[in-house]
Every structure is written in C-alpha cells, then in structure tokens.
Amino acid sequence: PELLVREGLLEPADFEDSPAAGEGTVDYRRSSAFKERLLRRAFERLLEPGAESLRQELASFAQAAEHEGWLEDWSLFEACRRTFDGEPWWRWPEPLAERDEGALKAFAASHRREIEYHRFVQVLFHRQLRSLRSRAKARGIRLIGDLPIYLALDSADVWSHRRFFDLDASGQPREVAGVPPDLFSETGQLWGNPLYDWEALRDEGFSWWVERIRHELSRLDLLRLDHFRGFEAFWSVPAQSETAEAGSWQPGPGAPLFEALEAALGELPLIAENLGVITPEVEALRRRFRLPGMAVLQFAFSEEGTVPEHAPHAMARDTVVYTGTHDNPPIAAWWQDLSLKVRENVTAYCGATEDDASWALIRLAHTSVADLAVIPAQDLLALGREARMNTPGTPEGNWRWRLRPGDLTPDLAHRLAHLTRLTGRLPTGD
Template identity: 40%
Template sequence: MKRSSGILMPVSSLPSPYGIGTFGKAAYDFADFLKEAGQKYWQVLPLGPTSYGDSPYQSFSTFAGNPYFIDLDMLIEDGLLTQEEVDAENWGTNPRYVDYGQIYESRFKVLEKAKERGYKDSLDAIAAFKEKNPWVENYALFMSIKKHFGQKSWQEWPEEDIRLHEAAAVEKYQKLLSDDIEFFIYIQYLFFEQWDKLKKYINGLGIDVIGDLPIYVALDSCDVWSEPEFFSLDEENYPVEVAGVPPDYFSEDGQLWGNPCYNWKALKADKYRWWIRRIEGAGKLYDVLRIDHFRGFDEYWAIPAKDDTAKNGKWKKGPGMDLVGLLSKKFPNIEFIAEDLGEPSPTVVQLLEDSGWPGMKVLEFAFDSGEANNYQPHTYDKNCICYTGTHDNATVMEWYEEAKRKDRNYAKKYLGISRSEGFNWGLIRGGMSSVANLFVAQIQDYLGLGKYNRINVPGTKSGNWQWRLLSDELDDKLAEKIYGISVMYDRAVKPKKEETAQAAEKVEKAEQAEKSEASAKKAN
C-alpha cells in the first residue's frame, strides 16, 4: 500500500431525497469530491442487508446487498417506477438522520412495483447474474421463508423440517414461494447492477473502495441456516457458544455479541472453502478488505449461549496463519487490513507480523492522560493505517468536547495545535504527517462536527447507523483544503513542484479566510 489518504463515510450517510444514502447521484458526486480532494480511498461500512437494530454488522447474508441502497431515481430513469409513485411514499422528515422504520415500510412497496415491470424483460440478465452468484437463490429462499413466517428468526420457524434445512422442505418452499423468491433475486440483481456501475466509476477516478468484513456472521442469517455444520451449534441447530469480548475497564460484564462462534475444526476439514467463498464475494464489492476483530483469528472469546453476559466465556484458539496465510495466497489482488484495536496479546501481535497485513492506529486513543501508548504517531511504522477515529468512535470534536482537560491539553501540546488551526484540523495534520502508509478520517472530522454526529455507540441498542451528510456540506473550498494538506504530506498524487507550492499556498489562504470569517462573526 503506497502512501495515501482516504475518507470514511458509509453509503447510508450520503444525502438523498429518499431517506437514506443510495448508489445514485450523491454517490457519484462524493466520488468526484474525493478525486478533487486528492484522496485514494473511499472507506464504507458493510453493504449487506440489515436486520433488527439496523447494524450493517448483523446482516441476513454475508454475500447479499442492502435493498435500501438501490437508487430510486435510476429506476425512474429506467421506466421501472414513476416519480409520482416514489413521491407518494413517506421517506422520513429529518435529512440528518435515517428513519429505518419508515424506510422499511416504503422501500419494499416501490421495489415490488419495479419488479412487476422489469423482471420479464431482464430474464436473460438475471439468469447470467444467478450463474455468477450461486448464493442468491438460497438467500432469496431464506428471505421468502422469513416473510412467510412474519419475519421471525429462522430459529423460531414453526416447522422443524425447514428450520433444519431439510432437502424435502427446501424443495416444498421453493415451489410454494416462487413469486417471492423471484422478487428477492431481482432486487439483488438491481443492487449489483447499480453497484458495479458506481464502482467502475469510482475506480476510473483512480480511487479504491475499502470495505469492512465482520469476522462473524449474524445468527439470523442465510449463512448459518443453510450451512450449520460450520458453526458452533447443537444437533437441533441451536447455538452452543456465541461471540463477544471479556469484561474490561470499560464494561464489567464484557460484550455479548450473540453471533455464533465458528466450528473451526469443520471449516479446516473442508479446507476453509466457506471462507474462500466469502472473500470471493467480498472481492466483488471492494478493492481492500478490513477484517473486523482480527484477534478472532488468533483466539476468540467463546460464551455459553445460555448466558446473559460475557463474563463466563473462555479464550479458545482460532485458525491463525492456517487461514490468514491461505487468504493472502489465494487472493493476491485483494489488500487486507487487520482491525487489531484494543489490548493485543503477544500471539495476536505475532499473527499480525506473520500475516504482513497492516494494523490500525486511532488518534483518539493516543492521548489518554499523557501515558505512552502505541497509538501516538511517533511510535508508528509505515505498515499501518492511521485513523482520526472509526465508525465506533466519537467524532474528533465530540472527543475534544468530552475529554478530560489534561488529555485535551496533552493532545494540543503533542501536536502543536493552535486555536486558529482548530482541533480537528490539528489532529488531521497529525495523522497526515505520520509515517503510516494510509491515513483515513471520517468526513465528520473534516467538517468539524461535534456531538450527535457519530455513526455508532458500541454497546447501545438504538440511535445508531442513522447519521447522514447534508446536501450542502461539501464544497470546492473544503476539497481544496483537503487536497492541499494531502499534497503537503505526500499523500496525494504528487504534482509538479510549482503545483506543490500552490497547494501549500491554498492551505494557508483557506486558513486565513477561516480566521477572517471567525473574526467577522465575533465582531458581529
């Protein structure tokens, strides 16, 4: 990975008139913004269909795409919907936050109409799509059965034979629910058609997409239902052990995630074919893969499924280099990032070193009461990714507002941040100037947004994954400032010497303009 920078913003956070970000015009505009700002990467969150709680890390399938991201304006242009039909639905009233309840009610209504008009005319293309994506028919069956049983988790389906994925029951429901199966296949066809077009555009600008791959899959997913042998389930396909992390300074009960642990013995006996298929699927969506909770490859916290907290879990050995090395060898064209945050054990550190994958450094973790830690930029080596904060962190300005005074003062002293520069830009400069090969900031941090603008608060069950960019928040002035600082620290495509001087001049002018603007506001 060459020295470069990128911006983290979920697709759901893009502005759109239909309640949530999509693969439409705003996505293309954001790609153009990244190009103007000299950025090499757009980092997104998982693109899969979300379930209860709206978390992209709890998806109905590790392969499928989120129907919410299908752009409705494009469907109108293709004659599959009318503007009147789309406008007749309620998409929520607050442009800053997604109303998932309302989106759920409205989105599938209009997609049903699109299917009625477009399915028969697309039969050949759909057949080709199914051939390239063999997972889609099983996923469509799973979603159709969920709909048939009132959206209940497959663990609660009232008929035992289909709950256990028995062949005769599968055949029965394939016939019974054929119309619904066609619908769920069709919306996956639309999703990938739009995403492929958008990704080609992004890549054509010289920008790569970084995607997140959760190490675990959701219990209520097609993956666990259809291939239970690869998960820690009993003879009746109920979980034996679930994932989480142990108690620590932040949580006396630990974190109980509830995802089923893997049956690593069975996966290894099958030569990790399930994982290979999973990475192949992710490779169709992203150029770079960030493996969430990399530690789980080394050892994982296995909690008895009946427990209400994570206290009684045990550390168990993961596949280590047996799998990590296989993935690196099997997918030489995919770059991997290891999410190695937290207190890594010596064996995790060794696995990261053996893998050759870059780990992560988060600047918000660097200034904890002035104590030395490996998140401070002077401790970095080149093979790492530096973030201001991730989707699980506060924005930089919220961190500043809520941090202890001594931590704020230490950060300002360490980075030499002046009041006129602004704390968010000072922290960004600290990351940009570090030796880390890649620097990534959330778009909220470039905008200097504080409280109520974060993506997720871990451990909370509501109010997450809702934040959205407003349509007028990005402009040429901001793109120029980001470009200037990226060039200054050799992270943008390096122009001629005179252009480099001009870029530095632009940064200085932008800062002076901001100072003048602030002074004028103060005077008024």
C-alpha cells in the same frame, strides 16, 4: 432507486409518497418501507415490454458460477422469512428449518415469484455497486469494505451452513461471542453471535471463508477484517450467560486459515482491525501475512504523554490511521471530554485548540507515515457528539447520523484536496 427511472422500471410519480428526510438522522423503518414499495413496483414492471435486457441480466446473474454458492440460499431465506412474518429460521416449519431437500423444492415451486424478487434486488444492488466502483476506479479511488468476523444466528449463512457453527441439535448456540472485561466495561461485552466450528471449517479447507473473502473482493478493493484478534484466539461465553464475565479464551484458526486464503486468492488486500486486547501472538499473525494494522489518534494521548501504538512518531508505515472510528465520538466531542492534562499534551504535540481540534488531528493523520489515512465525515465537518455514529454496548439509536446534501461544500473540498496534495496522498490510479 432514481436510477431505475432511466431504465423504465420506475416513474417519477412513484416517488410522490417519499418520506421526508429526517433532520440529520435516518428513519430506517420509514425509508426501508418506502424503498421496498419502489423495488416491488420495479419488479412488477420487469415483466413488461422493454425490460428484456434486464430480464436476461437477471437470468445470467443467477446462473453465474460466482453467485451460485450464495444467491439461491439467500433468496430462499428471505422468501421464507417474509412468508413466516419475520420469524427466525429455527421457528419455521421444521422441514424448512432443517433444510429438508423435498421441503425446500416444494417451497421454491410455490413461492417462485417471491424468490425471483429477492434475486432481482441483488442484481440491482450488484450492478449499481459495480458502476460506482468503476467510476471510482477511473478517478484513482479504491473502495474499502468492512467484514465482521461473526454473523447473526438468524442469517442465511448460518441457516444454510449450520455445520460450520457451534450449534446444538435445535440450532441454538452452545457458546457465543464477546470480549472479556476491561477498563471500559467491568462485565465485558456479550455480543451473542454464534461461534464457528473451526475444526469443521478446517476439515473442508476453510472453503467457506475462502469464498466469503473472494466474493467481497469481487465487489471491493480492500477489506477491513473486524476483530482480527479473534482469528488467533476468541472469547467464548456460555450461551445462557447474562454477561461476558464467564467466558474463556479459545484458540482460533490462526495461520492455516490465512494460508488457505493466500493459496486461493494470492496476496491478501486486507486490513487487520487490531484494537483492544492485542497479544504478541496476534501481532505475529498479522505480520506473518503482511496485513496492515490500525492506529486511532484518539487513543494516542494520555495523562503521561503519548501511547506508542497510536502516536504518529512511533507508527509503522504498514498502518491505517484514523482520527477516530465509528465506535468513537467525533473529535470535537472527544476534545470536550479530555482532562486538562491530556488536552495540554495534545496541544503540545500537534497544536490542537478547542476551535481547531478536528482539523488539527486531520492534519496529524495526513502527515503521519501511515500508508492510509481515514477521516470520518463528522470530523471533516467538525461536528460534535450529536453526530456520533455508534456507542458500543448500546443497542438502540446507533447508525442514524446522515450526511445531508450540501454538507460537503466546495470550500471544504478545496481544503481537504490541498492538504491531501501537500502530504502526498492524492490517488495515483493503477
């Protein structure tokens, strides 16, 4: 929001009631409320003299062909949700929940200002992201996005495209997403997201998915497809189930979806998240469309030795190697949880010790043959379990760790730059 001061939409005094930053964690409730107040102040000043260029940009953005497929639905959805006190769309007045054309027009006419506000927020976000991407590109840096395969039931996309989801007449899922029981969970994981009606999507040439990917690639350089295995076959659980145990594997869209994406978009700059229960059919689909997979160094070691799918000596070049992902503990915490035998194997493989485990695996990732290496900030800082980002299966307390000003010191930058240069991983630009 500080950038809006330069444009005259905010004043320094607007920041006087800024909430104090939490010590190492994000308070989403307080920070969201504060930013909402700032954005609404900025929107009010949009009508004042001197903001003509931004008003014109807002109008042009709303009319642009690449935005017409989502911006109107998103703005309507958000305006409705605010009007009805955050209730999910299936609890709105029936004509709006069912997207009756007359009801939507009447609501839009009577809530024009609120709808314009949500468009305004999207313009600000897109122009700031565009500026960030431009500055990164000038330095040879590309941005990677993360695209979840599934959506929340209470979302603008599901509300506006119900025909593409497996919902009953009342808008509730017949089956929901999850993963089956495994070594980490006796009952599996019940995600609860609505599943796609892949037949309906196929009948329309997968146009919704094509536009979804096209839109993201207009803002980012690469996309990681979360739960890639769900495109080959997905775990379908009856909606009323309390665990994922009663689910079954159902066929996904497979090659026809990616053929449609290639036909529309050309070569696909996608990364396939191929962790978990991966079958030969899933790997065949990934290889057919030349999508790099993932390897996680925390998964590379066992009591018996190494795990080929994740160990650098057996790694394929078309791989994105991670020391750990957002679902793993930082390396320092991972090391503490290892058995003595696994620690011995890690030390024998890469020389890791308790004092240097984080950077030992950072070096291992950099010196691997993988085309890309991803290092979480927590590992660069050699932090422990207090800095874990996400614990799968726990609904509260996740995604709160924050990188603080001053954490990335010049010494740390020099150390990382030196290793990056030594291993031939410096950005080369276009």
